[in-house]
Amino acid sequence: MKTLLSAMILVSLVMLSSSVAAQTVIDRIVAVVDKEIITESELRERTMLVAMQNRMDPSNPDLRKQILDGMIAEKLILAQAIIDSVVVSDGEVTQTLEQQLQNLVRQAGSERR
Known part of the structure:
Protein backbone atom coordinates (compact mmCIF):
# COMPACT_ATOMS: atom_id res chain seq x y z
CA MET A 1 0.00 0.00 0.00
CA LYS A 2 2.79 2.35 0.91
CA THR A 3 4.63 1.59 -2.34
CA LEU A 4 1.45 2.21 -4.35
CA LEU A 5 1.04 5.62 -2.70
CA SER A 6 4.71 6.42 -3.31
CA ALA A 7 4.39 5.38 -6.95
CA MET A 8 1.30 7.57 -7.42
CA ILE A 9 3.05 10.55 -5.86
CA LEU A 10 6.09 9.96 -8.05
CA VAL A 11 3.97 9.74 -11.21
CA SER A 12 2.11 12.92 -10.22
CA LEU A 13 5.37 14.78 -9.64
CA VAL A 14 6.80 13.62 -12.97
CA MET A 15 3.65 14.71 -14.80
CA LEU A 16 3.63 18.06 -13.02
CA SER A 17 7.29 18.75 -13.72
CA SER A 18 6.96 17.80 -17.38
CA SER A 19 3.96 20.11 -17.84
CA VAL A 20 5.86 22.97 -16.21
CA ALA A 21 8.88 22.30 -18.41
CA ALA A 22 6.68 22.23 -21.51
CA GLN A 23 5.33 25.72 -20.84
CA THR A 24 6.94 28.41 -22.95
CA VAL A 25 7.16 32.12 -22.36
CA ILE A 26 4.62 33.80 -24.61
CA ASP A 27 5.55 37.37 -23.78
CA ARG A 28 7.63 39.27 -21.29
CA ILE A 29 8.08 42.83 -20.11
CA VAL A 30 11.16 44.53 -21.58
CA ALA A 31 10.63 47.99 -20.04
CA VAL A 32 8.41 49.82 -17.57
CA VAL A 33 7.86 53.54 -18.08
CA ASP A 34 5.69 55.44 -15.59
CA LYS A 35 3.49 52.41 -14.81
CA GLU A 36 3.21 51.57 -18.52
CA ILE A 37 4.87 48.44 -19.88
CA SER A 59 17.76 40.72 -35.84
CA ASN A 60 20.31 43.56 -35.56
CA PRO A 61 20.73 44.24 -31.81
CA ASP A 62 21.55 47.92 -32.43
CA LEU A 63 18.28 48.36 -34.32
CA ARG A 64 16.39 46.64 -31.50
CA LYS A 65 18.01 48.96 -28.94
CA GLN A 66 17.20 52.06 -31.00
CA ILE A 67 13.59 50.94 -31.36
CA LEU A 68 13.29 50.25 -27.62
CA ASP A 69 14.82 53.64 -26.80
CA GLY A 70 12.29 55.27 -29.12
CA MET A 71 9.38 53.40 -27.55
CA ILE A 72 10.55 54.46 -24.09
CA ALA A 73 10.81 58.09 -25.26
CA GLU A 74 7.25 57.89 -26.65
CA LYS A 75 5.93 56.62 -23.31
CA LEU A 76 7.80 59.38 -21.44
CA ILE A 77 6.42 62.08 -23.75
CA LEU A 78 2.90 60.69 -23.38
CA ALA A 79 3.21 60.59 -19.58
CA GLN A 80 4.43 64.20 -19.52
CA ALA A 81 1.67 65.28 -21.91
CA ILE A 82 -0.91 63.81 -19.55
CA ILE A 83 0.64 65.72 -16.65
CA ASP A 84 0.76 68.95 -18.67
CA SER A 85 -2.68 68.58 -20.24
CA VAL A 86 -5.22 71.35 -19.87
CA VAL A 87 -8.86 70.48 -19.37
CA VAL A 88 -11.33 72.88 -20.99
CA SER A 89 -15.08 72.64 -20.57
CA ASP A 90 -17.56 72.92 -23.44
CA GLY A 91 -18.81 76.19 -21.94
CA GLU A 92 -15.32 77.70 -22.03
CA VAL A 93 -14.93 76.71 -25.67
CA THR A 94 -18.32 78.19 -26.57
CA GLN A 95 -17.59 81.41 -24.68
CA THR A 96 -14.21 81.84 -26.36
CA LEU A 97 -15.68 81.22 -29.81
CA GLU A 98 -18.44 83.77 -29.16
CA GLN A 99 -15.87 86.36 -28.03
CA GLN A 100 -13.80 85.78 -31.16
CA LEU A 101 -16.92 86.08 -33.32
CA GLN A 102 -17.85 89.36 -31.62
CA ASN A 103 -14.32 90.67 -32.20
CA LEU A 104 -14.56 89.80 -35.89
CA VAL A 105 -17.97 91.50 -36.15
CA ARG A 106 -16.57 94.67 -34.54
CA GLN A 107 -13.61 94.64 -36.93
CA ALA A 108 -15.79 94.06 -39.99
CA GLY A 109 -18.53 96.43 -38.85
CA SER A 110 -21.53 94.09 -39.21
CA GLU A 111 -22.75 90.52 -39.08
CA ARG A 112 -24.34 90.93 -42.53
CA ARG A 113 -22.48 90.64 -45.77
Missing part, protein backbone atom coordinates in the same frame (compact mmCIF):
# COMPACT_ATOMS: atom_id res chain seq x y z
CA ILE A 38 6.55 47.64 -23.16
CA THR A 39 6.34 43.95 -23.99
CA GLU A 40 8.66 41.78 -26.01
CA SER A 41 5.94 41.29 -28.62
CA GLU A 42 5.39 45.05 -29.00
CA LEU A 43 9.12 45.58 -29.42
CA ARG A 44 9.35 42.70 -31.91
CA GLU A 45 6.43 44.06 -33.97
CA ARG A 46 7.86 47.58 -34.09
CA THR A 47 11.33 46.27 -34.95
CA MET A 48 9.94 44.17 -37.79
CA LEU A 49 7.96 47.12 -39.14
CA VAL A 50 10.92 49.50 -39.09
CA ALA A 51 13.24 46.85 -40.53
CA MET A 52 10.84 46.14 -43.41
CA GLN A 53 10.28 49.84 -44.15
CA ASN A 54 14.01 50.56 -44.20
CA ARG A 55 15.23 47.26 -45.66
CA MET A 56 17.22 46.44 -42.53
CA ASP A 57 17.98 43.23 -40.67
CA PRO A 58 15.38 42.87 -37.88
